[in-house]
Amino acid sequence: MRFHSPAIQYFHAVRRTGSIRAAARTLNVASSAVSRQILKLEQEVGSPLFERTARGLTLTTVGEMLARHVMNVLQDLDRFRADVASLSGAWHGNVSIACIESLTESVLPDLIAAHRSRARRVSFTTEVMGSSDVLEALRRGEADIGIAIALRHPPDLRQVALKRFRLGALVAREHPLARRKTVTLEQCLAFPVIQALPELSIYHLLQPLIAQLSETPEPAIQANSIDLMRELAARGVGIAFQTQLGIIRLSRDAQLVFLPLDNAGSPVWSDLGIYVRAERTLPAFTESFLQELIRELGERERRENEAYRHTA
Amino acid sequence: MRFHSPAIQYFHAVRRTGSIRAAARTLNVASSAVSRQILKLEQEVGSPLFERTARGLTLTTVGEMLARHVMNVLQDLDRFRADVASLSGAWHGNVSIACIESLTESVLPDLIAAHRSRARRVSFTTEVMGSSDVLEALRRGEADIGIAIALRHPPDLRQVALKRFRLGALVAREHPLARRKTVTLEQCLAFPVIQALPELSIYHLLQPLIAQLSETPEPAIQANSIDLMRELAARGVGIAFQTQLGIIRLSRDAQLVFLPLDNAGSPVWSDLGIYVRAERTLPAFTESFLQELIRELGERERRENEAYRHTA
DNA sequence: TATAGCTGTTGCCGAAACGGCAGCAACATG
DNA sequence: CATGTTGCTGCCGTTTCGGCAACAGCTATA
Known part of the structure; x- marks a missing residue:
C-alpha cells in the first residue's frame, strides 16, 4: 500500500535521522536516490528544505512546514490503513x-x-x-x-x-511525621528531604513554594528517578515528594506512608x-x-x- | 508543487465527477491514464474502490475511507501551500x-x-x-x-x-398585527400566511409548533425562497416567518415589520x-x-x- | 430494432522518472 | 595528515507513466 510519492517518505526519514545516508540505510535504498528526491522536493517547493552542515541536515523554516504536512499525511495514512483492516475484522x-x-x-x-x-x-x-x-x-x-x-x-x-492529583510527601512508616494526616512543606523541611532534580517536573512544582519560605531545606539527597526516590524514602533516608498514583501498591506493602501536602492551608496540586x-x-x-x-x-x-x- | 502521487489526485477527480472520462477531461490527461491509476490503487489497497455501472463509478465502503484520507491530504496540502506563500509576504x-x-x-x-x-x-x-x-x-x-x-x-x-436568533413574523407595515411587539403563532394563523416548503429549514422549525395547535393554517402561499417570501410579505400577501438577520436593511426602507415570535410564553429560537x-x-x-x-x-x-x- | 453515444478497459510504444553504482569534493575527527 | 563521514552527480538499466487507438458493454433515441 504505497500510493504516496516516495519523496515524502524519504523526506520523513531524512528529517528523523538528520542525514541522507542514514535515511537511505533505514529505507534500504541508495543514498543517491534519497538525495535526488530531496533535491526534487526543494525544486518543486521553490525553497531549500534543509540546511546542509558537515554533520548532516537540519530543517529550515519551510522544511518544518513541510514536515508538518508530511506528518499529517503519514499519520492519516496509518489511520486509513487501520480503518481498512478493521473492516475485515482485523x-x-x-x-x-x-x-x-x-x-x-x-x-x-x-x-x-x-x-x-x-x-x-x-x-x-x-x-x-x-x-x-x-x-x-x-x-x-x-x-x-x-x-x-x-x-x-x-x-x-x-x-x-x-x-489533578494531590502532591504529597512519602515517608517511611517509622518516620516521626508518619502518624500525621497531612503535612506542610515547613514541617517536612525540618527533616532531611530527597529533592528532585530540575529535569523532573516535581522540581518545578515545589521550587516556587520552597522559595516562598524563609528557611532553606536541609541538604540531603538529590535524584532524578521517581523510583529511586521512593526506595530511598522507604529506607528512611529522607522525605520524597511525589504525586500519589499508586495507592494500591502502597497499601499492599505498607512500607511507605503518603501524606498529602498542604501549603498555606490549601492542597498542593499536580x-x-x-x-x-x-x-x-x-x-x-x-x-x-x-x-x-x-x-x-x-x-x-x-x-x-x-x-x-x-x-x- | 506536485509532490504527491498522481494516483490520489486522479482518484479525487474521479470521486468528484463520478466518471473516469470526465475526470480525465478536467485533468487534461487521457482517460486510459486515469483508469490505470485507479486500477493500480485498487490493487495496492487490495479491494475495489468503485462500483462500476454503465453510467460511471460510485464509491464502495473502502473507497469512501480512501476518499476521506485523500481529502485530508489534499486539503492539508492547500494549507501548506498557503503557509509557504504567506512566508514570503503573499x-x-x-x-x-x-x-x-x-x-x-x-x-x-x-x-x-x-x-x-x-x-x-x-x-x-x-x-x-x-x-x-x-x-x-x-x-x-x-x-x-x-x-x-x-x-x-x-x-x-x-x-x-x-x-441563536429569534424566529419572527414578517408583516407589511399596514398589517393589523404590525403594531404589536411580539406575536404568537396562533395570532398569525388567523391571517393568510406564507409557508416555507420542506426544503427550507424554517419549515422544520415551525412544523412541530403548528402541529401542536388545534387549528390548521389558512392556506395561502408556499414558497422555497426566503427572498420571495419577504417580498410577498412586503406586498401584504401574507405573513412570512424568518430569522431576523437584516435589522439594518429593515430599518432603512421600513416597508416590513419584524415581530418576534412567542410560543407558550417563550421565544422561538433558530x-x-x-x-x-x-x-x-x-x-x-x-x-x-x-x-x-x-x-x-x-x-x-x-x-x-x-x-x-x-x-x- | 438499429444506431449513436456513452462508459471503462487494454495493447502497444515512446518518454519520463526512479534507483543503483561508483566517484567526487567538502568537512570533521583522530 | 590520514581516515571516515557528509551530500552530490554522471552513467545506465529498469520501472512507471501517459497518449493513441481499438474493444466490449450498456443506455437512450430514432
Whole structure:
C-alpha cells in the first residue's frame, strides 16, 4: 500500500535521522536516490528544505512546514490503513505512549494488561521521559499519546484531558511525621528531604513554594528517578515528594506512608495532562485505548479526592 | 508543487465527477491514464474502490475511507501551500463558503466587503443552498466554511460556533398585527400566511409548533425562497416567518415589520451553526475570515437580544 | 430494432522518472 | 595528515507513466 510519492517518505526519514545516508540505510535504498528526491522536493517547493552542515541536515523554516504536512499525511495514512483492516475484522495495530515516570508503577501496567486481555492484537510501545520531552515526542510524531505534567502546551498539541492529583510527601512508616494526616512543606523541611532534580517536573512544582519560605531545606539527597526516590524514602533516608498514583501498591506493602501536602492551608496540586497531536485523527484502536486511559485516570482522581476529602 | 502521487489526485477527480472520462477531461490527461491509476490503487489497497455501472463509478465502503484520507491530504496540502506563500509576504487564496439564504441579505456581503477592503488578494466563492446541503458540501470538500441551521451534524464536521436568533413574523407595515411587539403563532394563523416548503429549514422549525395547535393554517402561499417570501410579505400577501438577520436593511426602507415570535410564553429560537470539516486545519487566511464571521454573528446575536430583551 | 453515444478497459510504444553504482569534493575527527 | 563521514552527480538499466487507438458493454433515441 504505497500510493504516496516516495519523496515524502524519504523526506520523513531524512528529517528523523538528520542525514541522507542514514535515511537511505533505514529505507534500504541508495543514498543517491534519497538525495535526488530531496533535491526534487526543494525544486518543486521553490525553497531549500534543509540546511546542509558537515554533520548532516537540519530543517529550515519551510522544511518544518513541510514536515508538518508530511506528518499529517503519514499519520492519516496509518489511520486509513487501520480503518481498512478493521473492516475485515482485523483489529490490530500499535499504540505508542510517551509518559512521565509517575505512571509506570500502576496506572499504565494495569491499563495495558487489561486492554491486552481484551484486544490481544493491539501492541504497545511505551517510553518514559520528562514532561517537556513527552510533548516534543508527540510533536515529532514519535508517540501517539502523551501523558505529562500539564504545562503550557504548544498549539499543535491538544489536551484531551486534565486530571489533578494531590502532591504529597512519602515517608517511611517509622518516620516521626508518619502518624500525621497531612503535612506542610515547613514541617517536612525540618527533616532531611530527597529533592528532585530540575529535569523532573516535581522540581518545578515545589521550587516556587520552597522559595516562598524563609528557611532553606536541609541538604540531603538529590535524584532524578521517581523510583529511586521512593526506595530511598522507604529506607528512611529522607522525605520524597511525589504525586500519589499508586495507592494500591502502597497499601499492599505498607512500607511507605503518603501524606498529602498542604501549603498555606490549601492542597498542593499536580496537574496531569493527556495530550495528542492536534492535527490528527487517531486510528480506532488507539482512540479506544485513549478513552480507557482518560476514564481510568478520572477514576483514580475521583478515588483519591474521596480518600483525602477530610484532609483538604 | 506536485509532490504527491498522481494516483490520489486522479482518484479525487474521479470521486468528484463520478466518471473516469470526465475526470480525465478536467485533468487534461487521457482517460486510459486515469483508469490505470485507479486500477493500480485498487490493487495496492487490495479491494475495489468503485462500483462500476454503465453510467460511471460510485464509491464502495473502502473507497469512501480512501476518499476521506485523500481529502485530508489534499486539503492539508492547500494549507501548506498557503503557509509557504504567506512566508514570503503573499497573503492570498480563496475562501469557499456554503451557506443558507438568510445570510445573503446583509451578514455575508457586509463581511466579505469589509474583509476584501483589508485583504484584497483573498478571493471568495459563495454558494447558497439548504442546510443539509451545506453540511454535505463541507463533507465533500466543496466548501471551507459552512453556515446552516444547527441540526445534528455528522461527526466529521466540527461546529465552531452556535448563535441563536429569534424566529419572527414578517408583516407589511399596514398589517393589523404590525403594531404589536411580539406575536404568537396562533395570532398569525388567523391571517393568510406564507409557508416555507420542506426544503427550507424554517419549515422544520415551525412544523412541530403548528402541529401542536388545534387549528390548521389558512392556506395561502408556499414558497422555497426566503427572498420571495419577504417580498410577498412586503406586498401584504401574507405573513412570512424568518430569522431576523437584516435589522439594518429593515430599518432603512421600513416597508416590513419584524415581530418576534412567542410560543407558550417563550421565544422561538433558530440556531445558526458555523461548521468546518473536523479533520482539517484551515489556511491562515481562511481561519482569519472564520474568526471575523464568528465575531460578527456573535455581535448580531448580542444586538438582537438587546433590542428585544423587553419583549422576551 | 438499429444506431449513436456513452462508459471503462487494454495493447502497444515512446518518454519520463526512479534507483543503483561508483566517484567526487567538502568537512570533521583522530 | 590520514581516515571516515557528509551530500552530490554522471552513467545506465529498469520501472512507471501517459497518449493513441481499438474493444466490449450498456443506455437512450430514432
